[in-house]
Every structure is written in structure tokens, then in C-alpha cells.
Amino acid sequence: MSTLIERLARLDSCAVSDAKDSLGLSAAVSGLGRKSGQGVLAGRVKTVQLAAGKPPADAPKVHLGARAIVAADAETVIVVAHPGIDAGGWGGVLSTGAQIAGVRGVVVDGPIRDADEAAGLGFAIFSRTTTARTARGRVYEVSTGAPVSIGGEAVADGDYVIADGSGVVFIRAADIEPVLAAAEKIAAREAAMVAALRQGRPITEVMGANYETMLEVKS
Missing domain, CATH: 3.50.30.40 (Ribonuclease E inhibitor RraA/RraA-like)
Known part of the structure; x- marks a missing residue:
């Protein structure tokens, strides 16, 4: 671990x-x-x-x-x-x-x-x-x-x-566990967005709703 x-x-x-x-x-x-x-x-x-x-x-x-x-x-x-x-x-x-x-x-x-x-x-x-x-x-x-x-x-x-x-x-x-968990989710979302761009999806689509809700970290 x-x-x-x-x-x-x-x-x-x-x-x-x-x-x-x-x-x-x-x-x-x-x-x-x-x-x-x-x-x-x-x-x-x-x-x-x-x-x-x-x-x-x-x-x-x-x-x-x-x-x-x-x-x-x-x-x-x-x-x-x-x-x-x-x-x-x-x-x-x-x-x-x-x-x-x-x-x-x-x-x-x-x-x-x-x-x-x-x-x-x-x-x-x-x-x-x-x-x-x-x-x-x-x-x-x-x-x-x-x-x-x-x-x-x-x-x-x-x-x-x-x-x-x-x-x-x-x-x-005292905050390290929740901060790490939230940051890892944000990093994963950004990595998925970059992958989508490399696969040819338009940046206007990739950086639309996904980007604006980036900080809405859900469990």
C-alpha cells in the first residue's frame, strides 16, 4: 500500500x-x-x-x-x-x-x-x-x-x-486523507480529458461540462 x-x-x-x-x-x-x-x-x-x-x-x-x-x-x-x-x-x-x-x-x-x-x-x-x-x-x-x-x-x-x-x-x-482522495479523483478526470483529446474529440466538447464541474468531487 x-x-x-x-x-x-x-x-x-x-x-x-x-x-x-x-x-x-x-x-x-x-x-x-x-x-x-x-x-x-x-x-x-x-x-x-x-x-x-x-x-x-x-x-x-x-x-x-x-x-x-x-x-x-x-x-x-x-x-x-x-x-x-x-x-x-x-x-x-x-x-x-x-x-x-x-x-x-x-x-x-x-x-x-x-x-x-x-x-x-x-x-x-x-x-x-x-x-x-x-x-x-x-x-x-x-x-x-x-x-x-x-x-x-x-x-x-x-x-x-x-x-x-x-x-x-x-x-x-488532519485533512490529508480527504484532500488526497479528492485530488486523485480530479487528477483522474484530467487524465481522462487528455486521453479524449488525443483520441480526436473536440476540445470544446472535452472542456465543456466536465471542466466546469471538475471541483464537484463526488464519493
């Missing part, structure tokens, strides 16, 4: 976003684009919260993101809530460390740096933008594993995420 992550990885962000729409759930987070890696990134969230400024004097002397890598497992996608200033919320040494630890990829709601280095590793990163500016003295880590907000979406440790060339979608752990 396929695991939930395996099922999620066989889908795409659009089908999952549509499934969440059909269930009355908030859908995709816009503006988080692929900076490195290929294909579909799917896994379970390990959160990191960053803040602008210098760390408090009594803060642990640990590089941002390092604790998330140590806490990760083979299902982990690290998700970083960034304060939005022009300073990298993820970098090349972190990408190498994360890949060695088996992390599937990273999503950063802000800028990252060393994008070419991550691309050379084949390590998946999605972010708002890129920068060459260091986080040193500009950004520090507040927490690992606490709830965060990504693009206005509440995201918790252990939630699910799918990211690809179209966008990033988070799924609450």
Missing part, C-alpha cells in the same frame, strides 16, 4: 489546490517559486521561524536552520518563515547538510542565497526570491517546530506540503 507521501508525490500542486478548494479549505500559497531541484517535492513539514535583527545575547549559538536538519527524517521538508528583509534565510552549506541528512527539500517564505550551489546538488528549494546578502547580523532563528505563517497560511510541524513548478500547497495533517 502506498504511503500518504507517495500518493501526494504522484499528484501535482494544481490538483491538490483544486481538491482543497472543493473541500472548502484554503488552497495554494502564491509567489513561492522553484529555485533549484526538479519534479515534485512532497513531504512532511518541519518548521523554522526567523526574525529580523541580531539574536538576543542569551540565544543559543546555533546557525539558523541547523536544528531543523538535526530533527529531520526521510519524510521532512523544512519550511522557513522569514521576516521578509533582504537577507538569505537559507544557504549553500545548509543545503549540503540537509541533503546529507536526507531532507527532501526546503520552502522559504523569503529570500535564499547560494541558489546555484543548491542547483548543483540537485537539492529542491522553493522561495520568494534570491539574494547574495548574508543573514549574519540581520536575521536569526526564533524557533524550530513551532506553528508558523507562510504566505498567510497557518502551517504546523507535521503538516504535509507539495511543491512544483506551479506553486506550493500545504495540507493540515
Whole structure:
């Protein structure tokens, strides 16, 4: 039997976003684009919260993101809530460390740096933008594993995420089963529509009633 992550990885962000729409759930987070890696990134969230400024004097002397890598497992996608200033919320040494630890990829709601280095590793990163500016003295880590907000979406440790060339979608752990079931039905409908087009049916017929009722997922 396929695991939930395996099922999620066989889908795409659009089908999952549509499934969440059909269930009355908030859908995709816009503006988080692929900076490195290929294909579909799917896994379970390990959160990191960053803040602008210098760390408090009594803060642990640990590089941002390092604790998330140590806490990760083979299902982990690290998700970083960034304060939005022009300073990298993820970098090349972190990408190498994360890949060695088996992390599937990273999503950063802000800028990252060393994008070419991550691309050379084949390590998946999605972010708002890129920068060459260091986080040193500009950004520090507040927490690992606490709830965060990504693009206005509440995201918790252990939630699910799918990211690809179209966008990033988070799924609450409590919602994963119904979202997967709905997304699989939507994907199957789209595949049937494509097959019909290849068999010569007119696109006006194929994308008529079927397309307009795509989100009406029935049991």
C-alpha cells in the first residue's frame, strides 16, 4: 500500500489546490517559486521561524536552520518563515547538510542565497526570491517546530506540503486523507480529458461540462 507521501508525490500542486478548494479549505500559497531541484517535492513539514535583527545575547549559538536538519527524517521538508528583509534565510552549506541528512527539500517564505550551489546538488528549494546578502547580523532563528505563517497560511510541524513548478500547497495533517482522495479523483478526470483529446474529440466538447464541474468531487 502506498504511503500518504507517495500518493501526494504522484499528484501535482494544481490538483491538490483544486481538491482543497472543493473541500472548502484554503488552497495554494502564491509567489513561492522553484529555485533549484526538479519534479515534485512532497513531504512532511518541519518548521523554522526567523526574525529580523541580531539574536538576543542569551540565544543559543546555533546557525539558523541547523536544528531543523538535526530533527529531520526521510519524510521532512523544512519550511522557513522569514521576516521578509533582504537577507538569505537559507544557504549553500545548509543545503549540503540537509541533503546529507536526507531532507527532501526546503520552502522559504523569503529570500535564499547560494541558489546555484543548491542547483548543483540537485537539492529542491522553493522561495520568494534570491539574494547574495548574508543573514549574519540581520536575521536569526526564533524557533524550530513551532506553528508558523507562510504566505498567510497557518502551517504546523507535521503538516504535509507539495511543491512544483506551479506553486506550493500545504495540507493540515488532519485533512490529508480527504484532500488526497479528492485530488486523485480530479487528477483522474484530467487524465481522462487528455486521453479524449488525443483520441480526436473536440476540445470544446472535452472542456465543456466536465471542466466546469471538475471541483464537484463526488464519493
